[in-house]
Amino acid sequence: xxxxxxxxxxxxxxxxxxxxxxxxxxxxxxxxxxxxxxxxxxxxxxxxxxxxxxxxxxxxxxxxxxxxxxxxxxxxxxxxxxxxxxxxxxxxxxxxxxxxxxxxxxxxxxxxxxxxxxxxxxxxxxxxxxxxx
Amino acid sequence: xxxxxxxxxxxxxxxxxxxxxxxxxxxxxxxxxxxxxxxxxxxxxxxxxxxxxxxxxxxxxxxxxxxxxxxxxxxxxxxxxxxxxxxxxxxxxxxxxxxxxxxxxxxxxxxxxxxxxxxxxxxxxxxxxxxxx
DNA sequence: AGCGTGACTGATAATCATTGTCAATAAGGA
DNA sequence: TCCTTATTGACAATGATTATCAGTCACGCT
Ligand SMILES: [Zn+2]
Ligand SMILES: [Zn+2]
Ligand SMILES: [Zn+2]
Ligand SMILES: [Zn+2]
Numbered sequence: 426x427x428x429x430x431x432x433x434x435x436x437x438x439x440x441x442x443x444x445x446x447x448x449x450x451x452x453x454x455x456x457x458x459x460x461x462x463x464x465x466x467x468x469x470x471x472x473x474x475x476x477x478x479x480x481x482x483x484x485x486x487x488x489x490x491x492x493x494x495x496x497x498x499x500x501x502x503x504x505x506x507x508x509x510x511x512x513x514x515x516x517x518x519x520x521x522x523x524x525x526x527x528x529x530x531x532x533x534x535x536x537x538x539x540x541x542x543x544x545x546x547x548x549x550x551x552x553x554x555x556x557x558x
Numbered sequence: 559x560x561x562x563x564x565x566x567x568x569x570x571x572x573x574x575x576x577x578x579x580x581x582x583x584x585x586x587x588x589x590x591x592x593x594x595x596x597x598x599x600x601x602x603x604x605x606x607x608x609x610x611x612x613x614x615x616x617x618x619x620x621x622x623x624x625x626x627x628x629x630x631x632x633x634x635x636x637x638x639x640x641x642x643x644x645x646x647x648x649x650x651x652x653x654x655x656x657x658x659x660x661x662x663x664x665x666x667x668x669x670x671x672x673x674x675x676x677x678x679x680x681x682x683x684x685x686x687x688x689x690x691x
Numbered sequence: 692a693g694c695g696t697g698a699c700t701g702a703t704a705a706t707c708a709t710t711g712t713c714a715a716t717a718a719g720g721a
Numbered sequence: 722t723c724c725t726t727a728t729t730g731a732c733a734a735t736g737a738t739t740a741t742c743a744g745t746c747a748c749g750c751t
Contacts, residue, residue: 429726431720451708463732470709490737491708498646507651507667518663521657527678530651543610543676545660547669563747584737599703603738616697623708624737682708 432550434464441495445512447485447493447506485544509549518545567597570630571605573616578638579646580626618677642682651678 441457448456454469473494476482480501482494485508493508498517503524508515520543531539548556574590578666581589587602604629609615618639630637632650636657641648653676664672681689 428718428727432718432728449708455748463730468729474709476602486619486621486623487621490625491676492623493712501600507664509669510595517743520656520659523653525678526653531680534649535683536640536642536678537686539610539678540678541676541678541727543656543674544684545664545672545674547664547672553670565699565700565747567701582737596701600739601700601701604699607738 434462434468435472437462437464437470439476442482442494442496444496444498445514447495447508447515449484449491449493453494484511488546505545507542507545507547509552510546511548511552514551516551567595567601568595569603570595572609575629577629578648579644580616580618580628580641580648582620582624582626585646586627587596589680621679638676638678640678640680642685643679644681644685647682648683665684 431534437443437457438453440464441453441460449471450473452501453473454464457464457469460510473482473484474555477484477494481497483497483506484492484494486492488510495505495515497499504514504517504519507518523543527541570590571586574593574595575587581604584599584608586606587597587599590602596691601686606615606617610617610627613634614629616639617624617625617627618641620641626641626646628648630650633647637650638653639648640651655677656674661672661675664670
């Protein structure tokens with residue numbers, strides 16, 4: 426019944442994704458092409474959304490509304506990020522006290538099916554240095 | 559030098575925005591039209607982005623990438639929301655300990671110009687009831 | 692009250708990210 | 722190898738947002 430096939434394209438995409446930078450589907454596609462891959466844009470979109478649904482990659486929606494992806498660190502659990510808004514480089518952070526607080530405040534207001542978003546963005550040391558020249 | 563003029567359209571838009579629901583520009587436009595206004599879609603977009611830039615309305619980016627707006631109770635002050643992902647109804651929450659925590663963890667990683675996003679989403683009591691109805 | 696200027700408006704075209712279409716291709720089990 | 726069908730990729734289509742630009746009107750000034 427299940428039937429997920431391991432194709433050349435999927436292997437290429439998995440290989441390209443790293444755990445350092447958050448990039449858009451279009452950006453990953455460009456990156457793959459520049460490395461010689463011939464993978465199509467639609468395929469990159471399909472693979473990334475599928476991987477995100479499967480929880481194998483992280484996705485965040487940027488301030489401008491683009492969806493950004495990166496591969497998770499091994500063995501994924503719920504976590505949040507501190508991301509560079511210039512280059513996409515990100516580190517994972519955890520916000521221990523918030524997790525329970527979120528549930529409490531939500532039920533207090535009668536809201537169900539709660540989910541939450543916590544993202545920190547800034548300019549990483551490398552990009553800050555580059556700015557100064 | 560400054561030159562922001564109070565037009566009929568801007569007055570209508572300001573009047574329409576309420577402090578209860580987060581809606582997209584298109585949704586506010588529909589709402590205005592249904593009330594008899596003849597305001598154009600582009601004008602609604604322009605007014606909302608201007609108001610958001612001026613800090614007079616809050617804007618959040620939804621999971622699907624749409625930008626949602628509403629007028630807020632807390633004036634200019636920084637705050638966060640618990641929003642219904644079905645109807646947009648939202649309440650303001652505060653996350654007391656987080657503000658300083660965000661700054662600390664960011665500088666710890668060398669990131670500058672920090673900003674953060676915290677949004678809770680769920681299904682409000684009214685929408686939950688309607689689901690069952 | 693009348694005038695002039697430039698900010699504002701609205702219909703529409705353009706843009707941009709993302710999704711849908713569909714014929715051709717190629718995993719992977721028999 | 723052969724068959725079934727998931728997958729691919731070029732391209733069209735969508736949907737939100739932004740840019741154009743000619744016509745309009747707010748508002749300071751006389
Ligand atoms: Zn950076
Ligand atoms: Zn969390
Ligand atoms: Zn608010
Ligand atoms: Zn609701």
